[in-house]
Amino acid sequence: MYETYTTVIGTVVSDPRHRQTTTGEAVISFRVACNSRRIDKRTQEWIDGPTLYLTVSCWRRLLTGVSQAVAKGRPVIAHGQIKTNEYVTADGERRADLEMTATAVGLDLSRCVVSFHGAPGQEPSTDDTAPRQVATAADGAAPDAETRRAA
Template structure:
């Protein structure tokens, strides 16, 4: 199967929902809106283009970080595998929805300012730090301590 990976920059438009599947796995899902913007140089103002809506699903190692950092209204960058889900609506019509299974999620620092505070073990000098865990096995459990939105561009 051909897997399509993409990166989407957008805004979270629903509160993230944490649920457990029938197989016992946890997942957090939320909707993202991404609107393209173009500068109309003749009129010197920005014009909005069409909006892309998609559902982002986060599994396994993403659960802790996404649960702590992602909320409705936050600007994010999401990278992952994208696919189309086709389904039958309640009225009997066939519909489709775009879904991303995320590999990485982050706050878009071009649209917000975030101060980050790591865990105490990360703040110790190297000679006092406990045994290092290989990067592939570690999870950074720092927290967002402040979020500010920069002034809107005129």
């Protein structure tokens, strides 16, 4: 009833993990680190703020695009429903983790260059009813510290 939707901008910090649920539904999950940056007026250097880590889970229509475009070290933008998962570890310690069920995931074009590849035999389309197109990073390198932006 009171779902919380948000958008995060960050860097993928784990290899995407493909798995199937007990009901056979496919899902891809990966971890994202998001941090703010600010300029220190005294030293004129960039300083990283606290880092937010969350797991992004992708289902259904996102599977093909995410599996081809998202990789460890790549800058991403993800939008979806966010929630807290609470659990108990094997040694009895209580923990909590943030998880986003994504409705949209893309590469952050302010921090990387991509090469667009549509489905074979299709022209790129702006029609929202057309099948989704896939973008892949031109290189797998993570952006250097100078090109990182505030998340």
